[in-house]
Amino acid sequence: MDKKYLYTEIANGIAAQIRNGILKSGDKLPSVRKLCKDHQISMNTAKRVFLELESQSLVDSKPQSGYFVSNILSVKLPLPEVSKPSLIANNDEPDELINKVYENIGKKDITIFSIGIPSGDLLPQAKLKKEIINATRTLKEGGTEYEEIQGNLKLRRMIAMRSLQWGGNFHEHDLVTTNGGMNALSFCLMALGKPGDTIAIESPCYPGILQLANGLGLKVLELPTHPTTGIEIDALKKVIPKIDLCLLIPNYNAPLGSLMSDEHKKEVVKILSENNIPLIEDDVYGDLYFGSIRPKCCKSFDKEGNVLYCSSISKTLAPGYRVGWIAPGKYKDKILKLKLLHSTSSISIVNEAVANFMKNGYEKHLQQMRKSLQNNYQNFTQTIAESFPEGTKTSRPQGGLSLWVEFDRKIKTTELYDLAIKENISIAPGRMFTLQDQFENCMRLCIGLPWTEEIQLKLRQVGTLAKKIYG
Structure with a gap:
């Protein structure tokens, strides 16, 4: 064998x-x-x-x-159900709810379980500051000049080198830098879609993607998604005639934390390529694996240049630096034209600093961060098992920043949010992650906070409030 x-x-x-x-x-x-x-x-x-x-x-x-x-007691908690969205495109965006939750960003008096970014306590802030200073000294004109359109050469080389871990085998010329991961996705959607086109995504899905697709006039078709293995392949096959493009987060999808198998990734790439449907792959969580091996990407199996691979350091190193990139395959010229039109150049000092850190300290930082996140996952799930209402279900991510929680249907997480925010605790209700009437009894928790007695107490408070609603 x-x-x-x-x-x-x-x-x-x-x-x-x-x-x-x-x-x-x-x-x-x-x-x-x-x-x-x-x-x-x-x-x-x-x-x-x-x-x-x-x-x-x-x-x-x-x-x-x-x-x-x-x-940990999480092994006794059942998995959430496979999502069952309508396979009819829908655009019922929960704007008010999303705005209410995201307005808590940066508020120091609130425990934020709702936003999927790592706490600054998990990031190498002192080392990054030194790299910023070094970049101003080493760059021509102190970094005040425009970079070439494709982006910082040193950064592209480091990204290309790191892609060897998962079979990307990029060359520096394959890559275009962007101002963060959402900027990368935005360029891809603008390059490939037009108002009225239909895009297939996972369900539930990151709210920013839903808002971006809606804002560009795309029809969003949500696919049934398993909390462990990702989208249902048979469902994708059925909707092929209806869709014009597809956007997936195969590695540790937000908010489920699901991980598609290599076999499924390979099959998805094949199906979409045969039907000339572009695949936009968001891999911002791929480096945050809990095991010993980084998972491959859909791009690993792309022979036709049909996959536009997007990633960034927003979930691993510095959300505020806004450093991202695209490997756009055969769509490179379209992406470069859009970058020239919308931003011309990335921020040279920041890109140079990130490139230097990738060369000298990134892997060690990632090892420490992955261990912290895995420990957090264990602590979160144990506390949930001890403190949340009977019948609670949780996802079992093998990496990433998200933990999906499913309650009994009596518990509405929009109501839970209103109760929790009065205690200075912010959660992400499940309705944020869909354009349909579903996930009202679900929520996403970010595990990117340093585990402390205070965090454990706040999480227990959420469980107590949920029990109050449950009765």
Whole structure:
């Protein structure tokens, strides 16, 4: 058997025993050596088994002691349902609700579980400040000149080098820098769509994408989406005749945190390419994986240049720096024309600083951040299991910043928001993530806050307020 599938098969067997209660919280698992002996596998394959289980937050490693079943109770919480949106394009945008939630950005007296960005406490702020100063010293004219249209050459080279991790194999000439991830998506939608065109997206979906598509006059068709594996492929096949373009977040989708398998990514790319439907891929969360290996992207399987790959550092390094990029494939000329028209140049000092940090400290920072986010996920789900109403369901992300919570239908999260904000707590009601009448009993929590006793107390307060509504 292929080693890749062998370690997955063994890991799935142990995971099933944990989820079925055969192995209980705190139980010690066989050592790496015993696993090798029992399954006739190499040390590397055995280690991959435990890394896979760690990525699912099912086991914890203890130095000098081995591996133990995780103490988190989230394994007992059921998964949210697969979404079932109408397959008719809809544009009922919840503007008032979105504005109400997003107006809390930057307010220091509010605990913000609602906005999907990492806390500054998880970011290397001192090192970034030094890189900004260094950039003003090393750039020609102190960074006051325009960059070339495609963007900072050093940054594009670093992005291209990092793409080798997931099979992107970019060249610096394949990339165009933008002013953040939403700017990248905006260029792609403007280049490919026209008012009246239909775009297929996941459901639920990041509110900014919904607002952007609506603002450009596109019809939005939401696809059924599994909380763990992403869009339902059969549903995509059925709507192919109706759509003109597609936008997906295959790696740790916001808000579900779902992760499409390589097989599904490959099939999606094939289906869309055969029908000459462009795919815009948003990969802003791809570097925030909890396991040992960064997931591939749809772009990894793109042979025709039909995938426009978009990403940024907004979720990993510095949201306020507004540094993003596109690998637009065969649509490069259209993207460059739009960039020239709308922004001409990216911010040279910031792009140079980010490029230097990517070269010297980015990977170490990401390793620390991924560990913090995984620990946060465990702490969040344990607190939810202990403090939220009976029947609560949660997603099981393997990376990213989002945790999706589904309550009993008696609990309306718009009402929960109003109660929580009076306690200086902001949540993101599920209705924000759709243009249809659904997800009224759901919410998204951002796990990008440093875990403290205060954060735990605030999360418990949300659970108490939910119980109050439930009665």
